[in-house]
Amino acid sequence: MADPAPPGPLRPAHPEADRAKTGSDGSPPLLDMLAIAIDREQEASPLYHQVYEAITTGIERGVIRPGNRLPSTRKLASELNVSRTTVVLAFEQLTAEGWIEGQSGAGSFVSEAPPLTEKPRDSRLNPALEAAGGIGRTAEMRPEVAQVPPTLRHMRRPVPFRSNLPAIDAFPTELWARCLTEVLRRLKGEQAAHILGEGDPQGLFALREQVAIHVARTRGVVCTASEVVIFAGAQQAVDLCSRLLLMPSDKVICEDPGYDGIYASAVAVSALPVPVPVDEHGLIVAEARKRAPDARMIYSSPSKQFPLGCTLSLRRRIELIDWVRESGAWILEDDYDCEFRYAGKALPSLFSLDDTQSVIYLGTFSKSLFPALRLGYAILPKRLIEPVVSARTVLDRYAAILPQLQVAHFMRAGHFAKHVRRMRKLYSDRQELLLDAMARELQDWLIPQRSETGFELVARVSPRLTGRGITARDISKAARSEGMELQATSAFGREPREDDRLVLGFATFTGEQIDRAARQLAQICRDLAGEAGAA
Numbered sequence: 001m002a003d004p005a006p007p008g009p010l011r012p013a014h015p016e017a018d019r020a021k022t023g024s025d026g027s028p029p030l031l032d033m034l035a036i037a038i039d040r041e042q043e044a045s046p047l048y049h050q051v052y053e054a055i056t057t058g059i060e061r062g063v064i065r066p067g068n069r070l071p072s073t074r075k076l077a078s079e080l081n082v083s084r085t086t087v088v089l090a091f092e093q094l095t096a097e098g099w100i101e102g103q104s105g106a107g108s109f110v111s112e113a114p115p116l117t118e119k120p121r122d123s124r125l126n127p128a129l130e131a132a133g134g135i136g137r138t139a140e141m142r143p144e145v146a147q148v149p150p151t152l153r154h155m156r157r158p159v160p161f162r163s164n165l166p167a168i169d170a171f172p173t174e175l176w177a178r179c180l181t182e183v184l185r186r187l188k189g190e191q192a193a194h195i196l197g198e199g200d201p202q203g204l205f206a207l208r209e210q211v212a213i214h215v216a217r218t219r220g221v222v223c224t225a226s227e228v229v230i231f232a233g234a235q236q237a238v239d240l241c242s243r244l245l246l247m248p249s250d251k252v253i254c255e256d257p258g259y260d261g262i263y264a265s266a267v268a269v270s271a272l273p274v275p276v277p278v279d280e281h282g283l284i285v286a287e288a289r290k291r292a293p294d295a296r297m298i299y300s301s302p303s304k305q306f307p308l309g310c311t312l313s314l315r316r317r318i319e320l321i322d323w324v325r326e327s328g329a330w331i332l333e334d335d336y337d338c339e340f341r342y343a344g345k346a347l348p349s350l351f352s353l354d355d356t357q358s359v360i361y362l363g364t365f366s367k368s369l370f371p372a373l374r375l376g377y378a379i380l381p382k383r384l385i386e387p388v389v390s391a392r393t394v395l396d397r398y399a400a401i402l403p404q405l406q407v408a409h410f411m412r413a414g415h416f417a418k419h420v421r422r423m424r425k426l427y428s429d430r431q432e433l434l435l436d437a438m439a440r441e442l443q444d445w446l447i448p449q450r451s452e453t454g455f456e457l458v459a460r461v462s463p464r465l466t467g468r469g470i471t472a473r474d475i476s477k478a479a480r481s482e483g484m485e486l487q488a489t490s491a492f493g494r495e496p497r498e499d500d501r502l503v504l505g506f507a508t509f510t511g512e513q514i515d516r517a518a519r520q521l522a523q524i525c526r527d528l529a530g531e532a533g534a535a
């Protein structure tokens with residue numbers, strides 16, 4: 001993978017000046033000047049961010065100057081004993097912010113006009129705002145606070161092979177509209193005044209009642225409506241629980257690679273996310289206990305780990321419950337797309353195994369219905385209900401009432417269960433279409449793993465590409481430039497690891513779209529490998 005070289009005017013070549021900036025062997029003598037020190041124990045600052053900070057600090061202090069050529073990503077990675085991906089991530093952020101620029105065939109240089117700022121001694125921003133990202137250096141962001149990845153703050157288009165998106169094209173919009181009409185026609189007198197007036201911070205009772213029935217039937221979660229709280233999406237529940245249950249410096253076990261939202265919410269309250277690796281059986285609980293035996297919170301997506309797609313084994317589920325029984329920690333169980341299981345029997349939820357009143361069960365309608373609905377729910381231990389509802393009144397008072405009423409009616413009339421069954425069949429069929437297309441077009445480049453649950457599958461980059469040094473991020477970047485979206489699982493990781501897996505969504509794409517995109521992706525892989533041939 002070449003060093004980042006964004007489009008733009010090329011700097012005129014000045015061989016004598018460039019030689020003055022380099023050693024006798026032509027390599028930049030800047031490594032010693034930068035004195036980059038990697039601290040692998042610094043959990044709150046990813047390795048790539050440490051490299052980024054060292055270079056920006058060097059530029060601001062004048063150690064390296066405009067026009068200086070930086071070491072290549074390969075050389076810098078070798079000197080620092082980190083993966084090349086770590087350095088590439090740092091260079092990409094530096095390039096995006098205007099600190100460095102690429103010159104095709106020559107490498108990366110300090111920009112002639114880097115965005116120098118006078119850093120304040122103390123930030124005046126609340127850490128929660130800093131963690132929201134996109135504030136910029138002029139707003140005095142503390143450099144030690146990691147920014148939230150862009151995946152949490154930009155609208156992503158439904159282009160192949162976007163993951164985590166339901167089949168909006170197959171949503172029964174006419175039936176949905178009829179349900180709303182029926183709901184509105186029934187609003188008369190005192191009921192209309194109640195529904196159109198102030199809402200309940202805990203959520204509409206009718207919807208909480210339907211949620212309790214749904215999770216009992218599908219996940220074996222025994223609860224009543226009084227234990228359900230309705231949120232504007234599951235991420236809001238993650239954030240509120242983080243605010244309520246965590247204190248500064250509390251440790252939070254996070255899956256690695258894993259969901260960006262839990263990292264962001266932990267950082268926002270000055271807690272310490274502790275990344276723990278995931279294998280084919282899910283979160284490695286023994287490693288979690290080793291890294292943070294005093295963890296205050298544990299986040300897990302046991303039904304389908306994001307983004308690797310594995311299921312947390314029953315043995316490890318029991319290990320987690322045993323751990324919180326001893327430690328008094330909390331577990332956030334994110335069951336984000338449990339409704340769509342195609343094969344095998346679902347394992348018991350952590351909530352149903354818990355006898356300690358320590359598991360918070362999270363669900364969402366964004367996957368089972370559609371994202372724009374912005375409704376999710378939490379099922380809480382009894383001891384948390386009153387504190388969470390009280391905190392909810394401070395957060396945003398209550399979720400919009402009419403959408404809650406509409407979903408409750410949709411569920412009570414049996415439409416929700418029918419919709420889930422129909423979508424489960426559709427998603428299973430679309431996964432088969434993707435697997436068939438990959439067998440035809442991509443067998444030389446990607447090795448897919450069939451998914452048992454959800455909207456996407458994981459594919460490993462074939463030796464034909466990795467043998468040429470081509471990574472999943474390389475493929476993702478090339479696909480993005482062609483208007484496609486493939487995510488490298490390593491993009492959701494905090495610790496360096498092999499960059500050889502991609503996530504490919506299939507749920508929202510027709511067979512024709514999948515076939516066309518597979519041919520396009522095959523051509524992208526051929527181009528990366530330097531092999532001629534038309535798709």
